[in-house]
Amino acid sequence: MKAIQFEQFGGTGNLHEAEVEVPQPGPGQVRVRVRAAGVNALDGKIRSGALQAVFPTPLPVIPGFEVSGTVDAVGAAVTDVTVGDEVFGWSDTGAYAEFALATTVALKPAELEWERAAALPVAGETAERVLNLLAIASGETLLIHGAAGAVGTIVVQLAAARGARVIGTAGPDNQDYVASLGATATLYGDGLVERVQDLAPDGVDAVLDVAGKGALEDSITLRGGTDRIVTLADFRAHQLGITFANGGQERSVKRLSALAQEAAIGKVVTTVTAYPLAQAATAQDVSDTGHIRGKLVLTVP
Template sequence: MKAIVFDRFGGTEVLREADIEIPQPGPGQVRIRVRAAGVNALDGKIRSGALAAVFPTPLPAVPGLEVAGVIDALGPGVRDVNVGDEVLGWSDTGSYAEYALATTVAPKPADLGWEQAVTLPVAGETAERALNLLDVAAGETLLIHGAAGGVGTLAVQLATGRGARVIATAGPGNQEYLTALGATATHYGEGLVDRVRDLAPHGVDAVLDAAGKGALEDSIALRGGTERIITLADFRAHQLGVTFADGPQQRSAERLAALAQDAATGKLVTAVAATYPLGRAAAAQEISDRGHVRGKLVLTVD
């Protein structure tokens, strides 16, 4: 099968297309004929070697954490799905490939496109886990940095769904987008503390940093300390006394199925920034590495 692999850590130039063996499902696994693979910022960090201590990656490796496609083989002990089912979930073997193995999958609603489906597993789990760690509740004000990205897009909607008010930071081109999602949008950068204080005179109750680009100091000033601040991407967190949300993922097929159903009915908005064929994975990761992407970058596999 065709797959994108990397044999050493480095920039996007280490990614190459290769012919490798089709993986065989083990106990509890399904094999998926991939239709779409999500491109996440984490993919680039793993590829670069920056997270080698956290995500040990034997080389050569196939990138990709999330997958959507059609089940074409079942491993021993699999009972709740069938060959031919359309699913989305988390890949065990890397999703930048024609076939991938997965243990946790959810059914893809017929009204949900492949590209939209694959925006949900990683971003949905990350957003929900962060909101739970922050214990965001109705009536509170949550500040989200990098709110227009894949995680931020879902976090804004899930937080407002809990009854919280969301103040969302992003660039000029994403202000109307975030307002349409239900947030109070504002620009990031110089003067942020004053802008947020004008919008929330009584303060913010919690902060979720999905940007990882120097927003922690402002967040600490707005909170008056480091409590109830979580970053998903700023590696300076520990030296500043802020929580880095690098705990174990909580992969739930049931929660993913609920998110997929909400996305299919329009209750939950998903955003696909751009799609690329599998062979252009390096170009997609290069854009992801730069940041400032609205929604999710997606690889499509014919």
């Protein structure tokens, strides 16, 4: 089968198309004929080698954690899906490929496109996990740094559904987009503290940093301390006494299915930009900039 892989850590130039063996499902696994694969910031960090100390990855690597496609084969003890089912979920073997193995998958609603389905697993799980960690409640104000990205897009909507007011930072080109999700949009960068204080004179109750672009100090100022601040992207967190929460996945098929149903009827918006599998390096280059609207996905013909 065709797959995108790399044999050494470094830039996106190390990503290339290769012919590899089709994986065989083990007990509890299904094999998925991939139609779309999600691209995450974590993919680029693993490729660069920056996470080897905390997330050791043996080479060669087929990147990708999110997959949507059709069940092609099932392993022993699989009873919830059958060959031919349209599914999406988390890949066990790398999603940038024509076939991938998966243990945790949900049935894809017929109304949900392959690309939008592949955009949900990581962002949806992360969004719900951090909102629970921050204990966001109705009537509270949540500040999100990087509200226009894949996780930010979902967090804004789920927080608003809980009855919270959301203030979301983004670049100039994404102000209207963040507002369309239900947040009060503002620019990141110099003067952030003053802008947020003008928007929320009574203060913010919690802060989520998805961007990792040096906003933690401003967050501490706005909160008056480090309580109820979580970052998914700034590795200085522990030095500042802030919770780093880019891990500890709780992969629930039930919750993923519920989110997919909401996405299928337009109750939850998923915004995707798609690239063909052969352009995986281009997609990761874009992802590495950190200036993304919604989710990047790869499509597999």
